Amino acid sequence: MKKEITFTLNNEKVVVEVDPGWTLLYLLREVFELTGTKEGCGVGECGACTVIVDGDAVSSCLYPVLEAEGKNVITIEGVAASDGTLHPLQQAFIDNNGVQCGYCTSGMIMSAKALLEKKAVPTEEDIRTSIAGNICRCTGYVQIVESVQQAAERMKK
Amino acid sequence: MDNLLHVGKNIPRTAETDKVTGRAVYMDEYKRPGMLHGKILYSRYAHARIKSINTEKAKNLPGVRAVITGYDIPDVRVGFLGDQTVLKRDLVRQFRDEVAAVAAITPEIAEEALKLIEVEYEPLPAIFDPLEAMKPDAPLVHETDARGRPLRSNILPLPWKFNAGDVEKARQESAYTATDSVNTPWINQCCMGTSGCVAEFDSNNNLMFCSQTNVIFGAKQRIQTYLLNIGLKGKKIRVINPTVGGSFGTKLDTDIYEFICIQLALKTRKPVRIRFTREEEFMALPPRQTARFTIEQGCDKNGLLTFRKVEAILDNGAYTSWGATTPSVMMLPISSMYRVPNVSFQATCVYTNNIYSQAMRGYGNPQAAFAVETSMDHLAETAGIDAAEFRMINRNHPGDVTPMGLKITTCPLEQCITAVKEKIKWDEKRGKRNGRGVGMASLIHVAGGARVYLSDGTGIRIKVNESGEVDVLSGSTDQGQGSPTVIAQIVAEATGFKPEDVNIVFGDTALGLWDAGTHASRHTFVAGNAAVRAGEKVKQQILELAVQYIPKMVKRSLKQQKKKNPDFVEPELDYTLIDSPEKLDLRNRMIFPKAAPDHPHFKTEVGKILTSGLHVGTGESKAVVAEVFWDPPTEMLNAEMKGNYSCTYAFGAAGVEVEVDRQTGEVKILKLVSAHDVGRAINPSLVKGQIYGAAYIGVGYGLTERVQLVDGKVVNPNFRDYKILTANDAIPVEAVIIEDPDPAGPYGAKGIGEPGLVPTAPAIANAVYDAIGVRIKDLPITPEKVLAALKAKEG
Structure with missing residues (x-):
């Protein structure tokens, strides 16, 4: 039995028929073709599928699709400005080698974005805590943390 | 060369902007019209005879387009030693053995169809310990070799033997010797993007193969051979890469799932994608194998190394991939880390009913370096020489030709060790035994190619x-x-x-x-x-x-x-x-x-x-x-395993400060310094990225990571139970770039992809010893092992 849900996706109101068994990740990737959100494990352990729902970073692979009703969902595709200008986080990841293979990057940026929206001047510990659920095998997190720090600096100005 | 305009600068990774906007096309996003989804049925036993396979119910499931077993495809052998087939007909020899495969219109239907395949097995005695498997009466994992000749032993016919000088004589003449036995664990490469491929034949049976391989021409050659062997002669093959979500060794060999995907595409006349779940990535992708070493080293009264003797036993698992050739790189630190005139090394690869093994970042080096560098610490102590000084006096020098025939061109190992000593405050902190300690280890690695094929x-x-x-x-x-x-x-x-x-x-x-x-x-x-x-x-x-x-x-x-x-x-x-x-x-x-x-x-x-x-x-x-x-001017290893197989070699050192909690056994890393000879850093920021990332995997190797095999089955196939480090672990790592431009390198650069991983784990083990006086010789250094070792020491 399909069900219709209405929510805001990357600042646009969407109405869509969903199967109640779907996850938000499935809806984003398979229906909206927003494939920047990755599935790294499918069981909420790696963070590659992180999106922002009503300001909080969540694992979309565990998020029941019906819960999205009425919510405000932001994916990596909704992070840059509408003219394509990169968000300071995206630019900082490029500038500071915060991205290597890139598979964790979408989720990392979403977790960091949720943090910076709540706390504009985060400590290193805040940053590390915010991305603790996002596994990266390439970077050792060092340049990811530096990227988030630099983005926060740039956003303050 | 100081007027370089672009080399040596931290140029941003603008070419990869698609990775931060979500636009990059990885295997998951590579789609073709009419594409089907493939799934694989694996064995339920570590060793069993397949009595029957019934695929009728699966075939009848709506949405299923093909179900294949070993009886539906030609019985063609694949792999480095040709010791397996793509789908197994009669015998399964490991839990990951591929028994059947399905192509369906969705991954969910394919998964559903797998459950409908009925396989009847007759379990056979299995063997999981390589030492047991080496015994004459051990059950055989393979009854015959690739040509059908009977096998009498589980020991692979790969004679990894290296000898230089006279080890026996040198031992007798040594003032001090140290002997150790060390073990390294199975670990998974943990690429964030899981394995997968898309195979598509055109109307003329030419193949377009979208693969994550990092050896596109090698993959093409292997697939060409396979197609030829199944009767598709003269077909054109094009191998392409999507954006790849990490490799770390997993993309070196052509995996069985890739041949299965090709078979499903051939059968259905449709493009087919196979994409691993995380669980499959852990239980069906070959990991780095476990290795056991016995190592004996000696030095004279002045602390100069006299000999090194190493024996290694490697668990090959059930089939042979690039795990079996890791001794070619183990030989590198064993023969050539520090000046050591007399060396013998022997490695034995053994078939077991465990998951088969393959390459991982560093190849054989991290395993061998753990043996060599923990033993160096032991020998330094036996000889009463400071462990850093011991390394310094035995260090390699430019112009050296090592016992293996490696020609050392540039070698700033001295600067690496000095940098580590300073930054870790070695002289101030070493030898306190107060629960805090510092340790060090060095490395040598190929940095100018590695002639493992005829062409490099x-x-x-x-x-x-x-x-x-x-x-x-x-x-x-x-x-x-x-x-x-x-x-x-x-x-x-x-x-x-x-x-x-x-x-x-x-x-x-x-x-x-x-x-x-x-x-x-x-x-x-x-x-x-x-x-x-x-x-x-x-x-x-x-x-x-x-x-x-x-x-x-x-x-x-x-x-x-x-x-x-x-x-x-x-x-x-x-x-x-x-x-x-x-x-x-x-x-x-x-x-x-x-x-x-x-x-x-x-x-x-x-x-x-x-x-x-x-x-x-x-x-x-x-x-x-x-x-x-x-092609670099280098040599293949000869029959004696000697030859200058890289154009230049990278050196480096890691220093670690740890705090060990005697109550919980927990090891906390207070500081990790990783100093590397990179020749010249083309892009210092990217070089540091390689060092940080590799060092982190090294910390995981040292402290947390282990694929747990219970009777051949991977019992921790997820990130909850397989402990990979997170940002919360907050290891304070400092990367030190030592530049000494290599005459043969592009603008002086050497390779730096793997070295950061190599010395980290032994440096941690040596720091733990410095902190609490017990040597943990079995990675990873878990709290349980620390507590047990402390108890053994005190009791």
């Missing part, structure tokens, strides 16, 4: 368009390390363009020239060398055009000025300044006479020359394109 070369083709972009076609791959940026910097430097002008195409066998693969830390060195040479040729061609066109353009311009202004006095210009390419240079897109770099008339933007000089006139004219295939 790379081809690079560069073409310059009339609008001034530089297209680079490379047969190499990028799996996330940043090659598009590094090669762009090298090409910009060599051609005289800017990095942002450079557009690189990687990972396509139809476009790139042959390449031995992006492995063995070889890409920057080998592809970089080819790129420098091709870039210089391109530059030469452009300067030839400039000699032809600059005078014409200048004269035309002067004429026009005269026309506009009759009073204009034409300057007397010395055209001999630009009458040959040798007198000109091109840097940062500007062409200028070397004798007068700021010449007001002759200095010309390269684009003007290209629009004037390229693709103009009828008949044959000039195109700016150059290609170079470059």
